[in-house]
Amino acid sequence: MSEHERMNLNDNDPLRTDIDDEILIGRLVDHEASGEDQDRFERAADMRPDLWRALALRQRDMMILAGQVEIATAGAERIELPDGKDAAGLILPRRLTWTLALSGWAAVLIVALTWATIVMVGGARNGGVGEVSGQGDTVVPAQSLETADPAKLLDQYMANAPWNVREQDPSVQTFELNAEGGYLWIMRRFDEELYLGPVEAQKLLQLQAEGVKLPYDPIELLKLLGLPAVRPEQPGERPN
Amino acid sequence: MSGHDRPELELIERARAGDRDAQQRVWQAHRRWVAAIVLAHRPRSVEVDDLMQDVALKIVSKFSTLRDAAAFKPWLRQIVINICRGSARGLKPTLRLATAEREEGERPDSTRVGQPEADQASGPSRVDDQEAAHRLLDQAMTLPSEYREPLLLRCVRAMSYQQISEILDLPVTTIETRLARARRMLRDEVGDEVLAEGMP
Numbered sequence: 001m002s003e004h005e006r007m008n009l010n011d012n013d014p015l016r017t018d019i020d021d022e023i024l025i026g027r028l029v030d031h032e033a034s035g036e037d038q039d040r041f042e043r044a045a046d047m048r049p050d051l052w053r054a055l056a057l058r059q060r061d062m063m064i065l066a067g068q069v070e071i072a073t074a075g076a077e078r079i080e081l082p083d084g085k086d087a088a089g090l091i092l093p094r095r096l097t098w099t100l101a102l103s104g105w106a107a108v109l110i111v112a113l114t115w116a117t118i119v120m121v122g123g124a125r126n127g128g129v130g131e132v133s134g135q136g137d138t139v140v141p142a143q144s145l146e147t148a149d150p151a152k153l154l155d156q157y158m159a160n161a162p163w164n165v166r167e168q169d170p171s172v173q174t175f176e177l178n179a180e181g182g183y184l185w186i187m188r189r190f191d192e193e194l195y196l197g198p199v200e201a202q203k204l205l206q207l208q209a210e211g212v213k214l215p216y217d218p219i220e221l222l223k224l225l226g227l228p229a230v231r232p233e234q235p236g237e238r239p240n
Numbered sequence: 241m242s243g244h245d246r247p248e249l250e251l252i253e254r255a256r257a258g259d260r261d262a263q264q265r266v267w268q269a270h271r272r273w274v275a276a277i278v279l280a281h282r283p284r285s286v287e288v289d290d291l292m293q294d295v296a297l298k299i300v301s302k303f304s305t306l307r308d309a310a311a312f313k314p315w316l317r318q319i320v321i322n323i324c325r326g327s328a329r330g331l332k333p334t335l336r337l338a339t340a341e342r343e344e345g346e347r348p349d350s351t352r353v354g355q356p357e358a359d360q361a362s363g364p365s366r367v368d369d370q371e372a373a374h375r376l377l378d379q380a381m382t383l384p385s386e387y388r389e390p391l392l393l394r395c396v397r398a399m400s401y402q403q404i405s406e407i408l409d410l411p412v413t414t415i416e417t418r419l420a421r422a423r424r425m426l427r428d429e430v431g432d433e434v435l436a437e438g439m440p
Contacts, residue, residue, distance in 0.1 A: 022420035030394065030419070032401055058423050061376065061430075062395070068377040069395035073275035075289040081260075081267050081296050 021051060029058045158190075166191045206232055252309040263303055267296065270316060273399060273407060276392045277317055280385065281324035294323050314409040379429050380422075387422035390415050 024041050027033035033041070045051040158167070167190050204218035209232040222229040248269075254262035271292070278291045298319055306315055380391055393404045401419075405412045 018424070019417065019420060022424050023416050026416060026420045026423065029423075030401070031398070057427055061423065061426060064373050064376055065380060065391070065426075066395040066398075068373050069276060069279065069392055070397075072279050072288060072377070073272060073396065076271045076275035076292055079271060079289065079292045079296055081264050081300050 021054070025051070025055050025058050028055060029062055202227075249309050252306075252312050256303050256306050256309060258304065263300065266312075267299070270313070271296075273393055273396050273403075274316065274320055276396045277320045277389065277407075278324060280381075280389045280392045281321050283324070283328040284381075286324075286327050291320075291323060291327060294327070295320055298323060313407045317407055376426070376430060379426055382429075383422055383425055387418050387425065390418050391422040391426075394419060 021044065024033070024037060024044070027037050028041060041051070041055075045055075167188065202218075202222075204214060204221065208214050208218055219229045219231065251262050251266055255266045274295060275288055275292055278288050278295070282288060282291055299316065302319060306312060380388060383391065390404050390408060393399050393407060401412045401415050405415050408415065
């Protein structure tokens with residue numbers, strides 16, 4: 001420990017005598033320990049066997065916490081930088097926010113999907129799970145993208161989707177200004193609320209197997225529900 | 241304290257000069273730990289993803305203000321913290337439903353299913369574990385920020401002490417000490433409950 005660190009310790013600080021042990025344990029937990037560190041720990045634990053328990057508890061805490069942080073930050077992987085195009089032909093990066101609500105043993109999953117913008121043509125219903133593109137019944141009548149009015153398509157989607165779609169208040173963000181004017185970035189956000197149970201979660205797996213790009217891995221969803229998470233076989237695949 | 245290798249520095253330089261592709265690549269390389277900083281500093285009522293969108297918007301216009309490519313990480317961290325603080329000042333209501341109950345008058349939802357039969361033997365245990373895990377994260381969020389931040393960064397795909405020290409612009413020894421204190425505080429708060437299940 002540096003002199004600076006020691007000076008920060010309060011004389012009455014209960015950690016004062018333990019901080020070196022905690023740092024050593026931390027290095028082991030974080031795989032930052034040298035061979036010498038490991039030897040030092042084992043010598044210390046020979047005299048104080050409770051250090052083994054402390055090590056095990058710290059490892060477990062970090063494993064659990066890392067899992068929670070992984071879930072909490074997973075959406076970051078889907079957020080891209082804006083590229084500055086105007087909104088007319090732009091499909092903005094979409095965020096996916098999952099809210100998992102468990103009521104006792106219940107496995108009803110509330111999913112809130114937030115879209116920055118939606119352009120949908122030929123979306124299909126499949127037990128209520130929507131697709132961005134696909135065949136079958138359409139939420140929005142198929143139209144040519146060149147002639148489609150995005151605003152009308154969006155209105156049709158919001159009116160016909162089998163689940164709740166609401167638009168939040170749009171927010172205006174000045175993106176880039178120059179002498180002649182500039183690009184104005186308008187954020188429109190939509191909440192889509194799907195109720196999914198285990199049956200629907202399995203359907204997501206099937207959709208994924210059929211090539212539909214989903215914003216979330218159904219396997220992770222099934223794991224959260226505590227259900228068997230096995231991908232359906234692809235055509236032509238041999239089972240494992 | 242730089243810690244950037246030459247190719248990364250060059251990429252950041254290109255991003256600073258306005259190269260959109262370089263900016264996108266830099267963002268993709270760093271957004272995960274940025275999300276951890278957001279998680280550490282956000283107001284509880286604001287979603288991580290919402291603030292990440294704001295960060296993404298902000299840094300595109302801010303890249304040109306980066307003076308030193310070697311200081312990119314602490315520079316980015318400060319932007320994130322400023323955005324989190326700004327969001328606390330201007331909280332907007334968000335539409336969120338946290339329960340399975342639907343409001344009266346809404347269209348029936350063909351996707352909704354009744355609560356499935358649970359595996360009585362394992363259901364409650366699984367929920368307890370998840371609740372305990374949520375509690376641990378909630379408890380971590382109550383730690384002072386100087387301990388909370390390195391702890392959450394450490395959880396991001398096992399960032400090394402060196403990487404964390406570069407982001408926080410602190411010596412590695414300070415990072416070690418703060419992590420040690422954070423874990424000790426966390427364990428003291430949580431106690432030897434469900435998380436220690438199965439241990440002697």
